[in-house]
Amino acid sequence: MVNDLASQFNTQVPHATFLAAGQLDGLEPLLRSLDLLRSGESIVRTEKPGEGNMNFVLRVVTTQQSFILKQSRPWVEKYPQIAAPVERLAAEAAYYRFTSQHPVFKNWSPALLANNAEHLVMIIEDLGAGSDLTSIYQSNHTMPTRDIRDLFAYLAELHRCSLDADPAEFPTNQELKQLNHAHIFDLPFRSDNGFDLDSVQAGLSALAHPIIDDSAFQAQLRELGEVYLGTGPVLIHGDFYPGSWLQTAKGIQIIDPEFAYLGHAEFDLGVMIGHLLMAQTPMTEIQRGLEGYLQAGRLDHALVSGFAGAEILRRLIGLAQLPLQLSLEEKRELIAVARDMMRTPLVL
Ligand SMILES: Nc1ncnc2c1ncn2[C@@H]1O[C@H](COP(=O)(O)OP(=O)(O)OP(=O)(O)O)[C@@H](O)[C@H]1O
Ligand SMILES: [Mg+2]
DSSP: OHHHHHHHHTTTOTTOOOOBTTBOTTHHHHHHHTTOSOTTOOEEEEEOOSOOSSSEEEEEEESSOEEEEEEOOSBOSSSTTSBOOTHHHHHHHHHHHHHHHSGGGTTTSOOEEEEETTTTEEEEEOOOSOEEGGGGGSTTOOOOHHHHHHHHHHHHHHHHHTTTOOGGGSOOOHHHHHHHHIIIIIGGGOTTSOOOHHHHSTTHHHHHHHHHTOHHHHHHHHHHHHHHHSOOSEEEOSOOSGGGEEEETTEEEEOOOTTOEEEOHHHHHHHHHHHHHHTTOOHHHHHHHHHHHHTTOOOOHHHHHHHHHHHHHHHHHSSSOOOOOOOHHHHHHHHHHHHHHHHSOOOO
16 A cells, blocks of 8 residues: 555655555664664664654654654655645754754754655654643633743744744745645635535534625635745744644643744744634733733734634634534634634734
8 A cells, every 4th residue: 555655656755665554674774774773772662652644653662762753755644645745844854953953942842863855754852642732622621821821932932033044944845835725725715615514513604604705805815825825034833733732741842843934923823823712712811922922023913813813714614624612603703703803903
């Protein structure tokens, strides 16, 4: 199966060794070729470290250490018939190279240990057992104020430290951006997208119609999409939502920056704020977090609000659904909040 896919896509990566869980013959030679195993060190076991869709991710436990291997093949791991751009691995590695160079991120993100473009493999520090924070959408879960403040502080540092970054060090990630753009700014808002929203929740498709029919909204969406597709002055994570926030023994860690590129800080902030609102975080907490961010940088508030609103709407009525526990009425209210935010920027 993996070999068939490899031959189907191998024009992009002619020499790559594609790994498969349970078939690990190629793993040890690969790790040795990357100088990751010391003499006398051997692999004890491998395991899946957590849930993911896009990539092949493996925890490798050796006689002396453990680390996380991520292989980003030219397809989506969970849906192998869907092609995916391999540049995403270079984008992710460049991000971790950047955070590994700045001490402020030491306790925030795994260190980059190796990166090999030929085999589309990246090795990063193992943060230990953890679970992502998608649990915050559950109705009995509230995000501690301190964590919210820290997440804003992380973005403030990321955007501040990268302001003078050399563009040559960061891949444009343009193909992945195009794919993401379609799922954020385009497909969810087409009347012919074929999504059966009522099978997600009875009555949901009726909530989508007024949004789709609003031409002013559609025009704003096109503008936001153009900003997303363009470039900007700072390194952005590009997918700063609870699935990229890992709760570990040493606190929250930020992982999975495969959507990173030099873009607009407002995108990271808007996406985060959108998800905090979907997790029913009070607006006052979000505003306090933003105030903390603003001590370090300046923002286009209309852009932050626009991206936050678009993220809420696409998650509620698009394909990339979240494990939300909201009633139809709560979704209706959230849609109204999102649309208000897009019309009138968040005020502090
Ligand atoms: N450095 C790490 N240390 C410990 N666990 C990790 C580490 N990196 C990833 N994981 C675990 O593996 C899971 C999958 O990793 P990751 O999110 O990077 O993969 P992905 O395929 O890009 O996911 P997605 O499809 O959500 O984009 C994470 O949710 C986390 O549980
Ligand atoms: Mg990912």
